[in-house]
Amino acid sequence: MATYRNSKSQNASRDLEVYQPWKYQKRHYKTDMHYGHKVRRRGTALNFVHWGLTLALVYIPAADWIDEKAGAARDYIVAKLGKVKDAFKNFPPSVSAATIDTDKHSKVSVVEPASEETEVDDSKKKKKKAIGFRERRIIEYENRMRAYSTPDKIFRYFATVKIQSSEGTEVYMTPDDFLRAITPGWRQPDGNTFFSAASIIEYENRIRQFSTPDKVFRYFATLQVTHVHTSGYQSHEVFMTPDDFLRSMTPGVKQPPGLGLDRYKRYDPKDVHTKLELALDEDSIFYKLGSAGLITFSDYIFLLTVLSTSRRHFEIAFRMFDLNGDGDVDCEEFEKVATLIRQQTSIGSRHRDHSNTGNTFKGVNSALTTFFFGSDLTKKLTIERFLEFQEALQREILNLEFQRKNPDEHGNITEADFTELLLAYAGYPQKKKTKTLKRVKKLFHSSPGVSREDYLKFFHFLNNINDVDTALTFYHIAGASIDQATLKHVAKTVAHVDLSDHIISVVFTIFDENLDGQLSNREFVAVMKNRLLRGLEKPKDTGFVKLLQSIMKCARETKPVLLDF
Numbered sequence: 001m002a003t004y005r006n007s008k009s010q011n012a013s014r015d016l017e018v019y020q021p022w023k024y025q026k027r028h029y030k031t032d033m034h035y036g037h038k039v040r041r042r043g044t045a046l047n048f049v050h051w052g053l054t055l056a057l058v059y060i061p062a063a064d065w066i067d068e069k070a071g072a073a074r075d076y077i078v079a080k081l082g083k084v085k086d087a088f089k090n091f092p093p094s095v096s097a098a099t100i101d102t103d104k105h106s107k108v109s110v111v112e113p114a115s116e117e118t119e120v121d122d123s124k125k126k127k128k129k130a131i132g133f134r135e136r137r138i139i140e141y142e143n144r145m146r147a148y149s150t151p152d153k154i155f156r157y158f159a160t161v162k163i164q165s166s167e168g169t170e171v172y173m174t175p176d177d178f179l180r181a182i183t184p185g186w187r188q189p190d191g192n193t194f195f196s197a198a199s200i201i202e203y204e205n206r207i208r209q210f211s212t213p214d215k216v217f218r219y220f221a222t223l224q225v226t227h228v229h230t231s232g233y234q235s236h237e238v239f240m241t242p243d244d245f246l247r248s249m250t251p252g253v254k255q256p257p258g259l260g261l262d263r264y265k266r267y268d269p270k271d272v273h274t275k276l277e278l279a280l281d282e283d284s285i286f287y288k289l290g291s292a293g294l295i296t297f298s299d300y301i302f303l304l305t306v307l308s309t310s311r312r313h314f315e316i317a318f319r320m321f322d323l324n325g326d327g328d329v330d331c332e333e334f335e336k337v338a339t340l341i342r343q344q345t346s347i348g349s350r351h352r353d354h355s356n357t358g359n360t361f362k363g364v365n366s367a368l369t370t371f372f373f374g375s376d377l378t379k380k381l382t383i384e385r386f387l388e389f390q391e392a393l394q395r396e397i398l399n400l401e402f403q404r405k406n407p408d409e410h411g412n413i414t415e416a417d418f419t420e421l422l423l424a425y426a427g428y429p430q431k432k433k434t435k436t437l438k439r440v441k442k443l444f445h446s447s448p449g450v451s452r453e454d455y456l457k458f459f460h461f462l463n464n465i466n467d468v469d470t471a472l473t474f475y476h477i478a479g480a481s482i483d484q485a486t487l488k489h490v491a492k493t494v495a496h497v498d499l500s501d502h503i504i505s506v507v508f509t510i511f512d513e514n515l516d517g518q519l520s521n522r523e524f525v526a527v528m529k530n531r532l533l534r535g536l537e538k539p540k541d542t543g544f545v546k547l548l549q550s551i552m553k554c555a556r557e558t559k560p561v562l563l564d565f
Contacts, residue, residue: 141199142157155173155181159172160189208248218262220255222256223264224237224239241278288371314337317340319383331372391463401421410448412450422531457500458499464495467494469521
């Protein structure tokens with residue numbers, strides 16, 4: 001619509017003119033009608049002041065008002081939902097034994113209030129259980145099984161119901177088992193699976209065989225002690241019990257649930273209520289280590305060195321460092337002997353100090369040096385006394401092994417248990433080991449068992465296995481058969497130990513597969529040497545590095561050959 005205004009221009013003939021707004025509009029004011037007022041653009045500072053005042057006077061109060069109303073609405077909704085939850089919590093209402101009659105047609109029931117314990121339990125938030133290292137390994141194994149295994153294996157793994165009848169045994173799945181079998185990350189319950197325990201044992205056996213001493217110690221140790229210093233600083237130290245030490249060397253023995261790599265039980269030596277039950281005799285060799293029979297990482301390395309070294313090697317090492325020829329070594333010379341022996345073993349050659357984990361070898365501990373050299377470290381250590389210490393340590397470990405098999409009321413273990421102890425380090429396939437155990441159980445199902453004395457005598461015989469090997473080789477070269485009488489004679493003349501007929505019969509049953517009464521001396525000696533050293537002298541690698549070294553050596557030494565065609 002056209003509007004009119006008075007013109008103040010110098011042209012008097014046009015007192016009135018038609019105002020056309022679009023003539024005064026710029027390109028960027030197309031949507032605005034300013035009705036004759038020319039738009040003046042504000043500067044940057046004025047714009048800043050304008051929007052700042054607008055924000056302070058309009059938007060912030062509006063936002064506060066909206067937030068206040070939203071909070072009130074939220075509180076109202078939460079209150080309503082709480083009432084609904086309480087209504088459903090007590091639904092259906094529990095009725096007390098007594099009812100109150102109001103009239104002939106109605107009764108008022110007295111509703112029992114919800115218990116306070118239930119309300120407290122509902123108010124507590126359930127903390128999410130942390131998944132440990134072992135749990136993750138099991139879940140990863142089960143996920144691989146779901147992805148790559150056959151339906152038969154998946155069914156046998158996740159099924160939890162077995163029904164036995166006169167017609168046979170049949171395995172079933174529950175609906176929950178079926179859902180778990182197809183859902184990744186849902187772990188099979190403990191005790192309802194065979195493969196999970198087998199996979200853990202297999203994994204722990206690989207740790208024993210291929211890992212560094214630092215990792216083996218951190219995995220099988222179970223105690224952590226906190227030391228509080230005068231400055232308030234706290235430090236932690238990890239210990240093994242003698243049972244942990246034995247488990248770290250014995251294949252097939254599973255770590256207790258909830259414990260594993262860097263997962264320990266807290267132990268406070270000052271707390272009288274947390275006494276350790278180590279099941280050790282008062283004169284146990286482990287108490288000579290100090291620390292109340294517990295084993296530090298340095299003790300662990302030293303004990304493995306003692307167990308994995310033969311008597312002959314210690315005798316040679318002592319003579320090398322016996323500079324004056326009196327057959328004794330002092331404390332400084334003994335440190336050199338221990339270092340030399342440790343470097344020659346596979347355990348010592350594989351060890352690297354890890355300061356970040358705290359597992360650094362600090363030499364022979366002060367308690368042992370005091371035991372060997374006295375409180376002032378001026379005494380001398382003879383090779384005979386040190387070999388007595390080695391023999392006492394071996395006997396202590398053997399007693400722990402024997403006790404682990406739970407002897408009967410007569411103090412005997414079964415022949416099958418003795419077989420398992422004998423073949424623990426043989427490296428037999430599971431099928432061959434099972435076949436051997438069945439053969440032993442079949443022949444000795446009603447026998448009295450093996451006593452502790454016979455058990456210790458046989459392992460005293462194994463301490464001389466190198467001399468026994470030489471004697472049996474002479475018999476073999478001469479063409480004589482190695483029967484039970486021959487083995488008993490060799491044990492008496494070479495090892496100076498009288499083995500019982502029952503023990504010799506069990507040994508022949510183990511190594512005489514065709515039951516012809518003849519002993520396979522090569523296999524027998526090989527297994528017994530591994531048993532004596534507890535597999536500690538096996539190479540601690542998979543052989544891949546040696547394969548690469550052999551290939552490089554072959555490539556360097558092989559001369560190129562020109563082929564004529």
